[in-house]
Amino acid sequence: MSQVAPHHLTTEQKQQSRIDPRIFLLTLGTFALGTDAFVVAGVLPMIAKETGVTEGLAGQLVTVFSLTYGLGAPLLAAIIGRWPRNRVLIAALGLFGLANLGSALAPSYLLLLISRILVGCFAAVYTPLAYTTATALAPAEKRGQALSLVVVGITVATAIGSPLGTWVGEHYGWRFSFVLITVLAGIAFLALLLCGLPKERVQSVLPLKARLAPIAHPVVALALLPALFWNLGAFLVYTYIAPLLQQNLHILDISGLLVAYGLGAVGGTLSGGRLADRFGAQRPIITLLIVLSIVEAILVFTTTSLLSTLVTLFIFGLLTSLIFIPQQHRLLSVAPEHANVILALNNSTFYLGIAAGAAIGGVALRTVAVTQLGWLGAAFMLLALLAFFLSIYYTRTARARGLSKSVDQEQASQEKEEVFILPE
Structure with a gap:
């Protein structure tokens, strides 16, 4: 009788089947960045009160961060394309943490604003490098x-x-929200510095002109x-969600409510791919x-009790995240030959939308109540x-005219994908 070979993995196979621990450190870095991107909305009233500015002006902290990220990502990617990526990634994460410490220590609104610009720059460098490094590992x-x-x-x-950053801000002051981010980024930075990252060789770097060419x-x-x-x-709504909820619900602690939005966002991210696979993008x-336009239009009426607010925020987070993957699917169908470039442009568009929303919301607060921002947000959804x-x-x-095909053919000659090779 023939014996069945035992299903034992060799030591080398076991090592290859495991996730490199350094990838989790990269994830901690993106977690710190994501916390930083959203925490200002939760502590915005506190920042406005202590710095002596209006809530609309405090919202511009979100504008400058997102604007710097959206515009800086393609520009900085072209500038640092030939630099050692392992060193740039670690340096960017460390400087990101220091810039957040600068936000925590800023003695004035102007210096706080400048620190947020720096944070946006370093975040724009770190994030794409974290993605490519993770795949290389x-x-x-x-x-x-x-x-x-x-x-x-x-x-x-x-x-x-x-929500954690908001809770810290509510109990210890908004400056400690940025200290929390500094600690998270610092842990990831020191661990990556000690563990090291592999050197990568880039065969070609896409120039800025080619990165932006599809927009034409x-x-x-x-x-x-x-x-x-x-x-x-x-x-436009989420940036000012803290003062909106505080005014509608007559409470100060809103960190628990933001968990509902976050859980909805996680659910939307996990479900967006299945939605696009089943129904397409359109x-x-x-x-x-x-549905988003309806949710925002009635926001002032559905955030008057704790239960209805929790449901509304969950749905709001779910819908805004669900739409992301179908949009990516559509972009890939529109211009499949330069997928990497157009998806990067979509990411920049995302942050430019955040910047514009925070800016327009801040201007609108000069003439309308914060509870009326939902109607303005609904108008932009319809737009x-x-x-x-x-x-x-x-x-x-x-x-029908064959123009779409010509777009791909023209850009294919300019676009070259970056290839990363790990040392043996």
């Missing part, structure tokens, strides 16, 4: 899992990091435009924009819907 069959771990750091930050084509520009408007509409985006219909129409027309 993993074997080929584990790269998707490694990338998901790093991405989930930002997602989990909305459910845990941001109406098909691509119109495909990105709806995302700008719906992120604007969402964060139907979910149209449906989600309509995003209109832009989406326009994008659908133009894309179909362009494909």
